[in-house]
Amino acid sequence: MSVITEHSTITCPECGHQSTDEMPTNACQWFYDCKGCGAVLKPKAGDCCVYCSYGDVKCPPIQEGRACCG
Template sequence: MTILHSTITCPLCGHRKTETMPTDACRFFYDCDGCHAVLKPKAGECCVFCSYGDMPCPPVQMARDAGETSSCRARREAVSAEAACSRNGSYRV
């Protein structure tokens, strides 16, 4: 089951806030209500929820539930490649 809420903790001031995570996109920027810093994902992470939240983003949760290790970035790239191939008529299921 995918959890849609994550509590983000600012690494600069420690402010915590529970946010609803989007299921169809990654959230790359997050404005901290405590110190007004703009948070970005850590290197190798796909979004602020995976970097600073107590729950990873829904695409990462779904990948883990399916036994995969891919991030939402890898998932997005795979979907984009699939879409490009299907437009060209070369994608096979």
């Protein structure tokens, strides 16, 4: 059984600001407001959520090998 990491550090592609947040375990987060510049981040094409696109840790469902929000 693997340990699921519930926190991820998002790096804003616009300003480089980093913020560590707790990820939701039961839903995808499709939008994220950068705490540095206010940019609204959305997942990159092919990613299920902002944590999979901009975080240093993928979301919990992906860590478990499941489809995110599927």
